[in-house]
Amino acid sequence: MLEQIKQIESEALAAIAAAADKESLTGVKIAYLGKKGGLTALSRRMGQVDAAERPAVGTAVNAAKVALEQAINQRMAAFHAAETEAALASETIDISLPGRPWPAGSRHILTQVLEQIEDVFIGMGYTVEEGPQVEYDYYNFEALNLPADHPARDMQDSFYFSDKMLLRTHTSPVQVRTMERMAGRLPVKIIAPGVVYRRDDDATHSPMFHQVEGLVIDKNVTFADLSGTLLAFARRMFGEERQIRLRPSYFPFTEPSAEVDISCFACGGRGCRLCKGSGWIEILGSGQVHPRVLQLSGYDPEQCSGFAFGMGVERIAMLKYGINDMRLLFDNDLRFLHSF
Amino acid sequence: MRVSYNWLQKYVDLKIPAEELARRLTLAGLEYDEIIPVGGDFSGVVVAQVLAAEKVAKSDHLSLCRVDAGAVEPLDIICGAPNVRPGLLVACAKVGARLPGGLEISARKTFGVVSQGMLCSQQELGISDDHSGIWELNDLLPAGTQLGQDVADALQLRDEVIVVELTPNRGDCLGMINLAREAAVATGGSICYPNLAYEENGGQAADLISIEVTDAKLCPRYAARLVKDIKIGPSPLWMQKHLLAAGMRPINNVVDISNYVMLEMNQPLHTFDYAKLRGQKIIVRPAEPGEMMTTLDGKARKFLGGEILICDGEGPVCVGGVMGGMESEVTEATTEVLIEAAAFDPVSIRRTARRLGIPSEASLRFEKGVDISNCDTACRRAVQLLVKYCGVTACVGAVDVYSEPPVPVKVNLRYERVNQILGSNFEPLEIKEVISRLGFGQETIAPGVLQVSIPSYRRDITLEVDLIEEVARIKGFERIPKTMPLNATVGGRSPQQQLLRRFKMLAADCGLNEAVNYSFIHPREADLLRLEAGHPWRHYLAISNPLSEDQSAMRQSLLPGLLHTAARNLARRNLDLRFFETGMVFLPAADYAAQVQPQEILTAAFLLAGRPEESWHGQAGEYDYFSLKGIVERLAASIGAGRLNFQACRAEYLHPGRSAAILLDSLPLGVIGELHPQVAENYQLDGRVIVAELALEPLFLAALGRGNQDHDLPRYPASTRDIAVIGSDAVAECHIEAAIRKAGGAILRSVRLFDLYDQPPIPAGQRSLAYALEFREDSRTLTDQEVDEAFAAIVRVLADKYQYQLRQTGCCEHPAE
Numbered sequence A: 001m002l003e004q005i006k007q008i009e010s011e012a013l014a015a016i017a018a019a020a021d022k023e024s025l026t027g028v029k030i031a032y033l034g035k036k037g038g039l040t041a042l043s044r045r046m047g048q049v050d051a052a053e054r055p056a057v058g059t060a061v062n063a064a065k066v067a068l069e070q071a072i073n074q075r076m077a078a079f080h081a082a083e084t085e086a087a088l089a090s091e092t093i094d095i096s097l098p099g100r101p102w103p104a105g106s107r108h109i110l111t112q113v114l115e116q117i118e119d120v121f122i123g124m125g126y127t128v129e130e131g132p133q134v135e136y137d138y139y140n141f142e143a144l145n146l147p148a149d150h151p152a153r154d155m156q157d158s159f160y161f162s163d164k165m166l167l168r169t170h171t172s173p174v175q176v177r178t179m180e181r182m183a184g185r186l187p188v189k190i191i192a193p194g195v196v197y198r199r200d201d202d203a204t205h206s207p208m209f210h211q212v213e214g215l216v217i218d219k220n221v222t223f224a225d226l227s228g229t230l231l232a233f234a235r236r237m238f239g240e241e242r243q244i245r246l247r248p249s250y251f252p253f254t255e256p257s258a259e260v261d262i263s264c265f266a267c268g269g270r271g272c273r274l275c276k277g278s279g280w281i282e283i284l285g286s287g288q289v290h291p292r293v294l295q296l297s298g299y300d301p302e303q304c305s306g307f308a309f310g311m312g313v314e315r316i317a318m319l320k321y322g323i324n325d326m327r328l329l330f331d332n333d334l335r336f337l338h339s340f
Numbered sequence B: 001m002r003v004s005y006n007w008l009q010k011y012v013d014l015k016i017p018a019e020e021l022a023r024r025l026t027l028a029g030l031e032y033d034e035i036i037p038v039g040g041d042f043s044g045v046v047v048a049q050v051l052a053a054e055k056v057a058k059s060d061h062l063s064l065c066r067v068d069a070g071a072v073e074p075l076d077i078i079c080g081a082p083n084v085r086p087g088l089l090v091a092c093a094k095v096g097a098r099l100p101g102g103l104e105i106s107a108r109k110t111f112g113v114v115s116q117g118m119l120c121s122q123q124e125l126g127i128s129d130d131h132s133g134i135w136e137l138n139d140l141l142p143a144g145t146q147l148g149q150d151v152a153d154a155l156q157l158r159d160e161v162i163v164v165e166l167t168p169n170r171g172d173c174l175g176m177i178n179l180a181r182e183a184a185v186a187t188g189g190s191i192c193y194p195n196l197a198y199e200e201n202g203g204q205a206a207d208l209i210s211i212e213v214t215d216a217k218l219c220p221r222y223a224a225r226l227v228k229d230i231k232i233g234p235s236p237l238w239m240q241k242h243l244l245a246a247g248m249r250p251i252n253n254v255v256d257i258s259n260y261v262m263l264e265m266n267q268p269l270h271t272f273d274y275a276k277l278r279g280q281k282i283i284v285r286p287a288e289p290g291e292m293m294t295t296l297d298g299k300a301r302k303f304l305g306g307e308i309l310i311c312d313g314e315g316p317v318c319v320g321g322v323m324g325g326m327e328s329e330v331t332e333a334t335t336e337v338l339i340e341a342a343a344f345d346p347v348s349i350r351r352t353a354r355r356l357g358i359p360s361e362a363s364l365r366f367e368k369g370v371d372i373s374n375c376d377t378a379c380r381r382a383v384q385l386l387v388k389y390c391g392v393t394a395c396v397g398a399v400d401v402y403s404e405p406p407v408p409v410k411v412n413l414r415y416e417r418v419n420q421i422l423g424s425n426f427e428p429l430e431i432k433e434v435i436s437r438l439g440f441g442q443e444t445i446a447p448g449v450l451q452v453s454i455p456s457y458r459r460d461i462t463l464e465v466d467l468i469e470e471v472a473r474i475k476g477f478e479r480i481p482k483t484m485p486l487n488a489t490v491g492g493r494s495p496q497q498q499l500l501r502r503f504k505m506l507a508a509d510c511g512l513n514e515a516v517n518y519s520f521i522h523p524r525e526a527d528l529l530r531l532e533a534g535h536p537w538r539h540y541l542a543i544s545n546p547l548s549e550d551q552s553a554m555r556q557s558l559l560p561g562l563l564h565t566a567a568r569n570l571a572r573r574n575l576d577l578r579f580f581e582t583g584m585v586f587l588p589a590a591d592y593a594a595q596v597q598p599q600e601i602l603t604a605a606f607l608l609a610g611r612p613e614e615s616w617h618g619q620a621g622e623y624d625y626f627s628l629k630g631i632v633e634r635l636a637a638s639i640g641a642g643r644l645n646f647q648a649c650r651a652e653y654l655h656p657g658r659s660a661a662i663l664l665d666s667l668p669l670g671v672i673g674e675l676h677p678q679v680a681e682n683y684q685l686d687g688r689v690i691v692a693e694l695a696l697e698p699l700f701l702a703a704l705g706r707g708n709q710d711h712d713l714p715r716y717p718a719s720t721r722d723i724a725v726i727g728s729d730a731v732a733e734c735h736i737e738a739a740i741r742k743a744g745g746a747i748l749r750s751v752r753l754f755d756l757y758d759q760p761p762i763p764a765g766q767r768s769l770a771y772a773l774e775f776r777e778d779s780r781t782l783t784d785q786e787v788d789e790a791f792a793a794i795v796r797v798l799a800d801k802y803q804y805q806l807r808q809t810g811c812c813e814h815p816a817e
């Protein structure tokens, strides 16, 4: 009996191994494990076995059943896997085809650079202030120590609406308005980004452009603080290895006044075409707030001091992104807009 | 300002090359632009002597010359100059020489003779325009010059010009001597002033001329000196070289000396032909309105009144500080000259020069303000040069109307304040040393306080802080440390600024490209937009001095800018146009007289046109009204402003059947629609152009006002129902949706249109709308009965109010649950 069991098991295992597909495997299963299957028939003949051998035979039959079921399941799983594989293979696509286009938009490079500049100063604790573009002469000039007929007004040829109202030539009026609003309170620590206008139009000047100006007023704010602040800015904006150089200059609203150069990021300061061989590139103007400007806006220059700076966003953008013609910035050609 | 290195060398021993000097001046606040080599732009031209000159037989003007150019054998040279003669020292361009302009000299055969070079005129060497004959060098060459020596070297023709960009406060450095003071400080040298001594043998000037100034404010000083026995001729070569380097053309000795002194001392001079001054008198007075005079450029000038006029006994002879008159001009025949050195009111000069359109080197200097204490010194310098180089006879003394010499400026400087402002650690001794290097007087008047006397030429220094700047720039800005302000503050953008930033990012994420256009436009844009006569946009803020008419009107809409942007791109074959722009539009004040600030409204505009790029996935449809409406709705929702409403509206520039007003609740924000085809044509755009424009601030305020919302997930399940209704297509869809929301009550949480059908079997003039409805209650599960009742209420309202009937089950493509 035991031998018969062994024989049937090995026959069945051979049949399982030989099954070519799911159907023939099912046939094998029925042939051995079905109601009329070989193993089932064998277990029905259990009564003919000696009582003493019966437990051993029962165990053998069960073991054979388990072994066969396991083999069938394994074989069946293999058939499933192969089928799935084949189905997936028929769904193969050319993965190298381009993706479905998703319309790409863009923010203007001036917006992006403006934001970069703002973020550097926000990181240093500045708030962002804004003001009107159509300004009174008082805020644009007089309150900044530029009375009528001051020769330095020529530095900023203006667009006028009347003798009293014009398009602001810088965002400095925002500084004046902020000081008025703060009414002597300290500290003042703002940047003023915005659109400004000057009567100039050539390859390096646009009648409309963008500026960011900054103003800090507090007790004991020094020219050294201005230098340190601008060094931090230059490094954040143009790379940590930048140096800055301050040169004496003149603005009616600051004293001392300084033009600020950064070490050339194209040649590292050795001299190249970008820096015209000098190793330095001018990026902004700055200085200690003129005592008269403080007085005009209600601050006592003996009690507090401050610094101010201003830069052209177009210039920074052109330098940083290698844009050679300022007119491209206002031309809005999609090929240009998409290139950033 | 063109600074000649050789000229500067006369006052300071520079010891360093031009480039290093330029760098040091830059770091002291006198920024240089470039260094230009000037003079002697030629090679192979040597000093030579004419040994013999014979007329060439067949020619009427040519001579055959034997010329000793320092070589063993003399050269044969054909020369056409009338002044060529034996003994003359000349500039000889040998074979192989290169002249200014690139001309190369080669041996040429003329009248049977090979000419081995060329004898040069001043013009041929770029010295002056003189081409009347060859340049005679006998009186010009320094002793010890050898024949064969390079002419440019022998005559020191080569120089370098440092072009300095002066800041407006340093008008004093328009004078070489003042600039030399800076060079001396920058190089550690000392300055050597010209010697002004000369003899006066011509009688008392005061007996020969009287001067009267009627308005001391317009002319605080008027000094004059007289010279006689003038012979007009060329000025000395060194002076011509300096003038040329400075950018002025030499004319004659009187004009050149007058220009030279102006450039040297920053004091413009004017010269009158004394013989032509009627009544032997000068009167300085404001012009009468309507008064006329002919200036030396031959133009008749009419005055508004108040301009500074220099008059003789009978009438105006010069526009003071701006331009001389025809009648009193110095000419070849002049023998006696009156030299004027005056100080004029800068503002008056500035206005007059502007109005007459004749800015000059002189008016520029008067505008910046001359050193009033220096007037007569400059006058003496001119006389000294005339005596020395033109042999004139100087009259005795000056006539000098100088009503009120200015009080010397004294400024107190606190050592402590220097370091307080600069953040530096300069010692009192260092500060004192700077002041003395600048040549300013100083006196300690209290502990820690220095009283500094400011020289009259430094009119820019009036305050303590001006002196602090001097200390900083002379010590060098690099000596000041770099620190950070110690005040700790919280920085950031305002909530509205944050929203604008977010808005732009979202718009870009929707596939739109940000444009930046000028805020000023052409007034004609109103016509291109077909705006009717009384349209508010036709009442704009006008720039009174625009660069051109197309930049003369402050925009009241961003659309013209975007339409031009689209047209420009289309013309360049950029065909998929998706743009947005944000910026200010300017609404003039109601009773606008260009005196009151306009309202500046933060606005956004959008444009879709052209067609999406084709791809292998299949062609996307043309942009339409709904493409842009979807973007606008999404932007409003994404920044948290809530739902927008759209109402059909008419705008002249939009398609009458495809345009809508955009509202937030009942507040109009702007418009959206298809551009009117006529307007599209006006802007050279074809195909459908979809635009929108809306005010941003109300949108931002709504977003900021919405406050915190409940972010818990719903705890009880929702019931969903679909409803399909059919009715007239004349009813705007938004009314149907609003009616559903209202009738559904508080438990109706969401309404979404998922189908619109107006094809057969739907009868013409009707349409079917299908909505997905979601009902929910926060505190419990709704019963079927409650939902059924709400649904029935919706059906009833739609039928009663809009005659929209429920569609029969089964004829809807999306069967109801």
Ligand SMILES: [Zn+2]
Pocket (backbone or CB within 6 Å): A264, A265, A266, A267, A268, A269, A270, A271, A272, A273, A274, A275, A276, A277, A279, A280
């Ligand atoms: Zn470089």
